[in-house]
Amino acid sequence: MRRVRKTGGLAARLEAWFAEVKRPMPWRLEPAPYACWLSEIMMQQTTYASVLPYYTRFLKRFPTVAALAAADEADVLKAWEGLGYYARARNLLKAAKMIAAGGWPHSAAAWAAVPGVGPYTAAALASVLDGERIPVVDGNVARVFARYWKLDDDFRKLPARARLAERLRGEIAAAAVPGDFNQAMMELGALVCTPTNPDCAACPLRVACAARRDGTQGDYPVKAAKKELPVRRVxxxxxxxxxxxxxxxxxxxxxxxxxxxxxxxxxxxxxxxxxxxxxxxxxxxxxxxxxxxxxxxxxxxxxxxxxxxxxxxxxxx
DNA sequence: AATCCGGGGAT
DNA sequence: ATCCCAGGATT
Missing domain, CATH: 3.90.79.10 (Nucleoside Triphosphate Pyrophosphohydrolase)
Known part of the structure; x- marks a missing residue:
């Protein structure tokens, strides 16, 4: 028998929701390679509120990739001061020199060759800037779909993220705008499907969410054992x-x-x-x-x- | 596969 | 205090 096509699959629900509630991040206004690339690097393991002032200041200090490529590392680090994970700043400068010489990448595979750009960032930039139909998996996406499909994987591990990405290929296939689909998943995790107290009543996916159906949202994603951190006294x-x-x-x-x-x-x-x-x-x-x-x-x-x-x-x- | 790498905000 | 965050590089 032939299944009746649902009026609003996963992709349609996500994109419709995103169009209504997305936060007006500056790099979303008119997506440009330099702005998007910088924002993605800054947003790695860092919240929007923390990034925003750095992003604005950095763009003013280094307005183009050419200006960045010509900068001294100490000046780049000074602009990054307080943001953490300083390898990001060093890689940013290294990458700027490459891009200033060789031009912008136009695929996820090409982006992945850029220093500081891994599987997540490559997919994000290729989908937003060039419309490539490749899904992103970040902490938000992992949390959303760990609940939606009741997945028990430890999504801090790369193979688990890769498996989820593979599964999401089937969903992004139905997206109207791949970049919006990706951003919608992440925005949902950041605003609605939060680590604690998810606002299921406001969720566009609630009707099909397996954990929500069972009332076990709080059990996902599965949390791995905590490791004790070494103490350094100086x-x-x-x-x-x-x-x-x-x-x-x-x-x-x-x-x-x-x-x-x-x-x-x-x-x-x-x-x-x-x-x-x-x-x-x-x-x-x-x-x-x-x-x-x-x-x-x-x-x-x-x-x-x-x-x-x-x-x-x-x-x- | 594990470990390292910062800092801030939320709970 | 603990967890989490638009992860990636290194070993």
């Missing part, structure tokens, strides 16, 4: 000169927060004890600060956030 010193410059060290390749400046760390070491007539002096010595420490104007070099907070508390920023 003693730092603040040394200033008469000009208000601060003694800082720049993190080198291979370390944490590469390229950013931090306060010199001190290794607590041997305690020297001396007994005077009226008090006992306990002197904790330490190694001298690193030989490569320099006095720098803390407003002019990219600082790690912890360092910035300490300096602000000391009235040095």
């Amino acid at each position: 003693a730092a010193v603040v040394v200033t000169d008469a000009k208000g410059r601060v003694l800082l060290v720049q993190n080198r390749a291979g370390g944490l927060l590469k390229g950013l400046w931090e306060l010199p760390a001190v290794e607590p070491s041997v305690a020297h004890v001396q007994v005077f007539s009226h008090f006992r002096l306990e002197l904790t010595t330490s190694r001298a600060v690193r030989a490569d420490a320099e006095f720098r104007d803390p407003r002019k070099v990219p600082l790690a956030t912890a360092t910035r907070k300490v300096l602000a508390a000391c009235g040095l920023l």
Whole structure:
């Protein structure tokens, strides 16, 4: 028998909903390669509210990919200061040089060759900029469809995301505008199908959502075991000169927060004890600060956030 | 396949 | 305190 075509499949419901409620993000106004690419990189593991001021400032500071390609890495990091995951900024500059020389990619496969662009970002850019019919899977999409189809996978793992993407190929096939379909899935996860207290009453997919049907929305996505984080204790010193410059060290390749400046760390070491007539002096010595420490104007070099907070508390920023 | 990489906001 | 976020690179 022939199945009657539903008046509004998954793609149609998503796109119709998206057209009504989408947030007016600046790069959505008139999608351009540079703006969209920058926004995607900034939005990796970072919320819209956090990104927005950085995005605006960055575009003003580096208006075109050519301007970015000509920039110094320290200046790019300064513009990225506080946003986190600084490899994104270093890759952005590396990629800008490639794009300025070779032009913009026009497929997901070509985008995937760009530094800092992985499976998610490649699919997002190719679908939005060139209409490629390729689904994205990010944390939002994983959560939405873990509930919609009651999937037990751990979607932090790449293979699970790839399997979901494969499944979504069948859905994006029916999309009117692939880029809108992709953004709709993500917008739904961000605004309605949220990690806690999803607003199922407002969801365009509620009539077909398996978890909603069973009342088990809260059980998805399946959460993996939590891992204990290592603790790093660091003693730092603040040394200033008469000009208000601060003694800082720049993190080198291979370390944490590469390229950013931090306060010199001190290794607590041997305690020297001396007994005077009226008090006992306990002197904790330490190694001298690193030989490569320099006095720098803390407003002019990219600082790690912890360092910035300490300096602000000391009235040095 | 695991691990590393930041920081902020929500609960 | 813990989880989550428009993930990707490295090992």
